[in-house]
Amino acid sequence: MFVYRRAVRFAEVDAARLVFFSRYVEYCHDAMEALFAALPGGYEDFTMRRDLGLPTVRLEIEYRAPLRYGDVARLETDVLRVGRTSITLRHRIWRDADDALVTVVEQVVVVTRLSTLVPQPVPDDVRGLFDAHLVPEGAARS
Amino acid sequence: MFVYRRAVRFAEVDAARLVFFSRYVEYCHDAMEALFAALPGGYEDFTMRRDLGLPTVRLEIEYRAPLRYGDVARLETDVLRVGRTSITLRHRIWRDADDALVTVVEQVVVVTRLSTLVPQPVPDDVRGLFDAHLVPEGAARS
Amino acid sequence: MFVYRRAVRFAEVDAARLVFFSRYVEYCHDAMEALFAALPGGYEDFTMRRDLGLPTVRLEIEYRAPLRYGDVARLETDVLRVGRTSITLRHRIWRDADDALVTVVEQVVVVTRLSTLVPQPVPDDVRGLFDAHLVPEGAARS
Amino acid sequence: MFVYRRAVRFAEVDAARLVFFSRYVEYCHDAMEALFAALPGGYEDFTMRRDLGLPTVRLEIEYRAPLRYGDVARLETDVLRVGRTSITLRHRIWRDADDALVTVVEQVVVVTRLSTLVPQPVPDDVRGLFDAHLVPEGAARS
Numbered sequence: 001m002f003v004y005r006r007a008v009r010f011a012e013v014d015a016a017r018l019v020f021f022s023r024y025v026e027y028c029h030d031a032m033e034a035l036f037a038a039l040p041g042g043y044e045d046f047t048m049r050r051d052l053g054l055p056t057v058r059l060e061i062e063y064r065a066p067l068r069y070g071d072v073a074r075l076e077t078d079v080l081r082v083g084r085t086s087i088t089l090r091h092r093i094w095r096d097a098d099d100a101l102v103t104v105v106e107q108v109v110v111v112t113r114l115s116t117l118v119p120q121p122v123p124d125d126v127r128g129l130f131d132a133h134l135v136p137e138g139a140a141r142s
Numbered sequence: 143m144f145v146y147r148r149a150v151r152f153a154e155v156d157a158a159r160l161v162f163f164s165r166y167v168e169y170c171h172d173a174m175e176a177l178f179a180a181l182p183g184g185y186e187d188f189t190m191r192r193d194l195g196l197p198t199v200r201l202e203i204e205y206r207a208p209l210r211y212g213d214v215a216r217l218e219t220d221v222l223r224v225g226r227t228s229i230t231l232r233h234r235i236w237r238d239a240d241d242a243l244v245t246v247v248e249q250v251v252v253v254t255r256l257s258t259l260v261p262q263p264v265p266d267d268v269r270g271l272f273d274a275h276l277v278p279e280g281a282a283r284s
Numbered sequence: 285m286f287v288y289r290r291a292v293r294f295a296e297v298d299a300a301r302l303v304f305f306s307r308y309v310e311y312c313h314d315a316m317e318a319l320f321a322a323l324p325g326g327y328e329d330f331t332m333r334r335d336l337g338l339p340t341v342r343l344e345i346e347y348r349a350p351l352r353y354g355d356v357a358r359l360e361t362d363v364l365r366v367g368r369t370s371i372t373l374r375h376r377i378w379r380d381a382d383d384a385l386v387t388v389v390e391q392v393v394v395v396t397r398l399s400t401l402v403p404q405p406v407p408d409d410v411r412g413l414f415d416a417h418l419v420p421e422g423a424a425r426s
Numbered sequence: 427m428f429v430y431r432r433a434v435r436f437a438e439v440d441a442a443r444l445v446f447f448s449r450y451v452e453y454c455h456d457a458m459e460a461l462f463a464a465l466p467g468g469y470e471d472f473t474m475r476r477d478l479g480l481p482t483v484r485l486e487i488e489y490r491a492p493l494r495y496g497d498v499a500r501l502e503t504d505v506l507r508v509g510r511t512s513i514t515l516r517h518r519i520w521r522d523a524d525d526a527l528v529t530v531v532e533q534v535v536v537v538t539r540l541s542t543l544v545p546q547p548v549p550d551d552v553r554g555l556f557d558a559h560l561v562p563e564g565a566a567r568s
Contacts, residue, residue, distance in 0.1 A: 010459060010469065011304040011452065013297075015189060015353035016256045020295040021198045022171070025164035026437065033436060043436065044496035047157060055208075056163045061201040066259065069299035070470035114158045117208065152317060152327065153310065153446040155439075157495035162437040168295065175294060185294065186354035211441035212328035299473060300540045305482045306451035313448070331441060340447045343487040350481075350543065398442045401492065 002077040002133050004031040005096060008069050019067040024103045025059065028091045031075040032109075039129055047114060052123070054087070054109040062104045065095065072096035079133045085119040086110045087130050144219040144275050146173040147238060150211050161209040166245045167201070170233045173217040174251075181271055189256060194265070196229070196251035204246045207237065214238035221275040227261040228252045229272050286361040286417050288315040289380060292353050303351040308387045309343070312375045315359040316393075323413055331398060336407070338371070338393035346388045349379065356380040363417040369403040370394045371414050428503040428559050430457040431522060434495050445493040450529045451485065454517045457501040458535075465555055473540060478549070480513070480535035488530045491521065498522035505559040511545040512536045513556050 006027065014020040032054070036043035047053050067073055074096040081088040086108055093103040111120045122130075148169065156162040174196070178185035189195050209215055216238040223230040228250055235245040253262045264272075290311065298304040316338070320327035331337050351357055358380040365372040370392055377387040395404045406414075432453065440446040458480070462469035473479050493499055500522040507514040512534055519529040537546045548556075 007459075007470075010300075010455060010473070011298045011306070013299050014295045015297050015301060016195050016197075016294075017299065017301065018197070021201075022164045022167035022295070025167060029164070029436060033433075044433075047436070048494075048496050053158050055158075055160070055205065056203075057205050059163075059201065059203040059205075061198075061203075063197065063199050063201075066197075068474075070474050149317075149328075152313060152331070152442075153440045153448070155441050156437045157439050157443065158436075159441065159443065164437070171294060175291075186291075189294070190352075190354050210332075212332050300479050300481075302481070305485075306448045306455070309448035309451060337442050339442075339444070339489065339492075340487075341489050343447075343485065343489075345482075345485040345487075347481065347483050347485075 001135070002031065002035045004034045004075045004077065006030060006073055006075075008067050008071050008073065010069060013069050017068060019071075021061075021063060024061065024063075024093060024105065027073055027075060027093060028077075028089075028105050028107060031077050031091060032089070035077060035133070036129070039125055046126070051114050052120065053112050053114045055112050055117075056107055056109050057086070058106075058108040060106040063102075064104070065100045065102045067093075067095060067102055073102065077133065078135045079130045080106070080135065082122060082127055082130050082134065084121055087122065143277070144173065144177045146176045146217045146219065147214055148172060148217075149214050150209055152211060155211050159210060161213075161215075163203075163205060166203065166205075166235060166247065169215055169217060169235060170219075170231075170247050170249060173219050173233060174231070177219060177275070178271065181267055188268070193256050194262065195254050195256045197254050197259075198249055198251050199228070200248075200250040202248040205244075206246070207242045207244045209235075209237060209244055215244065219275065220277045221272045222248070222277065224264060224269055224272050224276065226263055229264065285419070286315065286319045288318045288359045288361065289356055290314060290359075291356050292351050294353060297353050301352060303355075303357075305347060308345065308347075308377060308389065311357055311359060311377060312361075312373075312389050312391060315361050315375060316373070319361060319417070320413070323409055330410070335398050336404065337396050337398045339396050339401075340391055340393050341370070342390075342392040344390040347386075348388070349384045349386045351377075351379060351386055357386065361417065362419045363414045364390070364419065366406060366411055366414050366418065368405055371406065427561070428457065428461045430460045430501045430503065431498055432456060432501075433498050434493050436495060439495050443494060445497075445499075447489065450487065450489075450519060450531065453499055453501060453519060454503075454515075454531050454533060457503050457517060458515070461503060461555070461559070465551055472552070477540050478546060479538050479540045481538050481543075482533055482535050483512070484532075484534040486532040489528075490530070491526045491528045493519075493521060493528055499528065503559065504561045505556045506532070506561065508548060508553055508556050508560065510547055513548065 033043045074094040089107045091105040175185045216236040231249045233247040317327045358378040375389040500520040515533045517531040
């Protein structure tokens with residue numbers, strides 16, 4: 001499990017004073033960029049120098065509780081599956097202060113050559129990166 | 143079916159020069175705000191004066207094709223179900239120039255009192271608004 | 285004077301329920317993209333096909349009054365000067381309902397080749413576009 | 427001088443693959459939120475519990491060099507003046523890897539009661555916070 005924390009920013013709430021629902025998608029991308037920091041050059045090198053990326057092909061999001069300005073989001077990211085070209089992630093977003101479960105995001109990404117948008121086999125170093133956070137199937141659903 | 147068009151903006155793409163995947167969630171909210179314009183005072187009145195809102199409790203998104211700067215997104219919004227407190231929407235986002243299917247979003251929202259976050263029965267005027275775009279069950283899945 | 289209207293969106297306010305101060309900069313860019321619609325292919329063609337852009341080199345912004353969700357922003361854009369490579373714009377942003385002056389933005393942009401970031405002479409068609417909204421010096425300051 | 431670093435995020439660039447010009451305004455707000463972390467409860471407590479805020483009344487921005495995805499922005503924030511109700515800040519944004527000066531932002535904020543939008547005297551603890559980063563007048567302009 002990869003853990004990533006970030007405070008809600010002043011501009012991330014909406015007119016109802018709750019974190020706007022699209023922001024959680026951005027938070028998940030931030031967590032993935034942070035997870036990639038374990039590779040030399042990070043996600044920047046992966047995308048800008050190796051011409052690879054991880055476009056999302058599927059998202060499922062359950063919204064359970066709100067976040068407000070003043071809250072800290074704690075993202076816990078598990079890897080559910082590493083396939084030939086795709087990776088399935090599950091991000092649970094918690095309100096850090098009281099451990100309320102805010103959002104559960106299941107995300108499927110595909111390794112893709114950015115200049116052609118053609119799927120590619122998961123490179124070994126990236127496979128290693130995600131394998132380190134792989135959870136057993138049963139645990140994934142609990 | 144409610145149809146809403148918007149051009150991709152210069153700042154809405156990411157470092158891969160594709161519309162960033164969280165933006166489609168914003169586009170769906172824009173479409174819903176536009177759909178509400180048929181009610182007097184629109185979504186602004188609904189949220190700011192009546193203290194009601196439509197927080198999303200569930201999203202399922204399939205990403206099929208990219209959008210780039212220069213493209214126009216055409217959102218076709220259908221209502222799949224109007225329940226006691228919840229409404230299920232399906233947004234299909236098309237690339238307007240060549241009718242490529244970009245993204246399919248299924249979204250469940252719940253009528254909620256904003257000051258208390260307690261679910262509320264769908265008000266009659268809002269029910270009428272969504273009923274006008276209701277599709278038969280079979281059609282919804284085709 | 286080029287006039288452009290847009291409603292404040294639900295996600296554009298901040299935790300103080302006022303339009304976040306960086307949003308006005310986005311509004312000005314939206315107005316400029318709209319102004320370019322008078323050229324064939326618009327700003328999309330200018331940037332993506334002709335490899336030109338209008339990076340901003342200077343901004344001065346006075347904030348006079350707030351906008352909230354439910355307000356419509358009316359942008360009035362004047363051209364103060366068209367130089368060899370640079371263009372000076374002044375955007376006045378009004379709250380459309382009561383004509384309160386919200387923000388005054390003075391912006392200097394430079395025609396630039398995007399692939400090299402080298403300044404370029406203002407092309408004739410772009411000069412024509414901006415000349416159409418040029419105001420006399422004295423009027424600009426009144 | 428208060429120093430704050432942040433990596434450019436994947437979604438913060440525009441169709442020209444440069445950090446979009448409004449983003450620097452967000453970066454400055456992030457730096458100010460970070461600076462406030464020295465007060466108990468931070469900017470969250472200041473705004474949400476004490477009903478105070480620091481709306482910007484004036485911004486002057488010079489853009490000197492671009493940032494791209496893969497760059498780290500280093501913000502150096504100096505306080506130029508603490509008045510009765512207003513505070514003048516200067517943020518210099520550097521590209522961290524090669525110390526290129528990217529942007530210089532001069533910002534005037536006013537202590538304001540958020541519920542009424544009436545200016546307030548700078549509270550003692552906030553004055554202390556900003557006084558700690560005050561630069562002598564001459565130095566400010568060098």
